Amino acid sequence: MVQVNMESHLLGANELLARKNRTQFSQQGLLVVNLMSSPGSGKTTILEKSIDLLDGQLKMGVIEGDLYTDEDAQRIEKKGVRVIQINTEGACHLDAGMVGKAFQRLAAGDMDLVFIENVGNLVCPAEFDLGEDFRAVVISTTEGNDKLRKYPLIFREARVVLVNKIDLLPYVDFSLDRFREDLVRINPSAAVFMVSGRTGEGIEAWIQWLLGEVKRKNLK
């Protein structure tokens, strides 16, 4: 009988490709944001509003991940931003290989910032490094307070948390106090922005913060 020691990461192939992506992004001085949330929490609407505010200040592109359809990509394209749609056709997350290929097609040579909109899912995307600079996780007030406690990993790994649909706070049971209480136990260092993709409230503060991150990456 022989025992062979492996110590091989189960997602080793993805880790390798993520590292490759990260090197490439850094060589171009490009800030890459992995935008994640459950379905319907408003990632695309926040992106649209963010693009409006960033327009004229920097060059950006978007990689859209969805199981099917290019509806989100069409919405982004209307904003005059280069976008590549990835259809995972059943897979519930983006992986570094898919993003690497989409990035080549994006022709991001002149860009400062790329948003990757991940597939709407709080479980699997958390395990897959795409090579991004940081993760931005959206939670909306209509989802309920339990999401942080039920999916702690994705919130633990976020650099920034956007609380969306705050215009609906008077109509839903979402408690901002409870949210803050949970987040301080899961990820005390995350930056938090209260926004409404629909009304545009709070988007300006998030964009100012983001511009600071772009500048910091450019200086590196």
Add this chain to the structure above:
Amino acid sequence: MHELSIMEGVMDMVRESARDHNISKVNKLKLVIGKLTMVLPDSLQFSFEVLSQDELFHGAVLDIEMRDIKILCKQCGQYSVLEDGYSFVCPECGSNHVDIVNGRELYLDNYEGEDN
């Protein structure tokens, strides 16, 4: 998550390694999975049963070691094991200034087999 494709990946790794080591029969695989990961051990076992029909893997056992979530408090320097995975707070001093030391493991530790 995607336990089936993860298991396929594990078995491909073992298949390739077994070829290099002249191993014709695998008896046991050992995985280490942290409790903070999103991978379900039962689902991995099921996937392994489904996939292990060929000569190399037939009758092999999948051993999964679950690793507790362990934190190091940056305030008081204590290591602690957490019972739940959604509150990263030091039970000794109450600080939330902690590093997660264990719980995110997701790897194939080793396998045992018979060589030719």
